Amino acid sequence: MKKGYKVTDVKREKKIGVAAENLKELIEKSCQKLSFNVSCAECRLFVAEDGTQVDDxxxxxxLPPQTLFILLTKKQKMVTDFDFYYNLIRSSKKDYIDTGVAAKEFLNTNIRDKFKVLQKYIAAADDAKTLLSDRTEDPNWFEGLELSEKTKEQSMCKRAKERMRGYYYKTKTALKSSDFYIHSKNGHGKQLIDKFLIELQKKLESNSYNGSYFNRKVHSNYRLCSDSGLFQCGGLWNVDKCSYNGEHVINPYRSREERIIFQTWNLDHKIELSRSIIPSIFKAFEALQLGNCFCISCEESHSDGNIDTDRYYLQIFTRENLKLVHIVCHYKGRHDDTSDVYTVCKTCSKQRF
Incomplete structure (x- = not known):
């Protein structure tokens, strides 16, 4: 079934509407309508809002209907909507230069002090609207969101799913762009990675991309907030609780401002995705390719086996390794906790199902 999308080029001077059933059709029609003088094989498609490449x-x-995409040639560099319009303001709107610079610096310097300003928006919110849910009841809360988002819970669920998809595509991009994938002998490495990614995506789909994390109406075991939608910071990655004595709390269900500010909160990987989990996945693949499978279940070495997708799924996508934190408590330096090589022999793998 075809869906309608919006597509533009790097200059964003012209937006076109395209109805397409798949990625190939979307790129082909976009190339034609935007008058690209290159073959479709040389074009790439990106989500305008966050710069994520759409590669399958x-x-x-x-992605919902009417999503805006940027079509680029291989030589062009992707620029997100924020950076594009920020640079446009700086270059051509003299009256807004100082404001634009200040806004960008706001989140780059003296974060602890600056976020005290944001707390004023939180303090000024109207508690009476917190428990309202439908768009018709609190239309201001939904300003700027897709019309298909009818309730606050649906919208917050979608935000959680977007974060999970982001982790998946970050993992997928790292694996598929590696030498192990591209130059694997007899294509064995490619087969291992493709199988792993399919299994990982199936687990995400079976758990509805963990959208329940931000949904206040699901069972308390599956969400990160209270019944009213209040979220509390979990503190630095290596501690049990936040050290700011109740200051780092937010209820994005209460107002549009808090919903926007909540985007600055991070789902932090205690064991880091890029620095530890993905490298350990590569080590697991390399061990399997060499016929050296140490099974984490029976604790014996085997010449054949599989990667333990369940173990890596837990580390990438679940609260076993994710902690919701205020931006002040999001430590960007190297974490000491590390992932490991998780492989299982075929016998133990079968016994799990």
Whole structure:
């Protein structure tokens, strides 16, 4: 079934509407309508809002109708909507230069002090609207969101799913762009990675991309907030609780301002995705390719086996390794906790199911 999308080029001077059933059709029609003088094979498609590359039909299917895409040639560099319009303001709107610079610096310097300003928006919010849910009841809360988002819970669920998809595509991009994938002998490495990614995505789909994390109406075991939608910071990655004595709390269900500010809160990987989890996945693949499978279940060495997708799924996508934190408590330096090589022999793998 075809869906309608919006597509523009790097200059954003012209937006076109395109109805397409798959990624190939979307790129082909976009090339034609935007008068690109290159073959479709040389073009790439990106989500305008956050710069994520759309490289398969599965990801395209998750995006809502009327999503705006940027079509680029291989030589062009992707610029997100924020950076594009920020640079436009700086270059051509003299009256807004000082404001634009200040806004960008706001989140780059003296974060602890600056976020005290944001707390004023939180303090000024109207508690009477917190428990309202439908768009018709609190229309101001939904300003700027897709019309398909009818309730606050649906919208917050969508935000959680977007974060999970981001982790998936970050993992997928790292694995598929590696030498292990591209130059694997007899294509064995490619097969291992493709199988792993399919299994990982199936687990995400079976758990509805963990959208329950931000949904206040699901069972308390599956969400990160209270019944009213209040979220509390978990503190630095290596501590049990936040040290700011109740200051780092937020209820994005209460007002549009808090919903926007909540985007600055991070789902922090205690064991880091890029620095530890993905490298350990590569080590697991390399061990399997060499016929050296140490099974984490029976604790014996085998010549054949599989990567333990369940173990890596838990580390990438679940609260076993994710902690919701205020930006002040998001430590960007190297974490000491590390992932490991998780492989299982075929016998133990079968016994799990």
């Amino acid at each position: 039909d599965d990801y395209l299917a998750t």
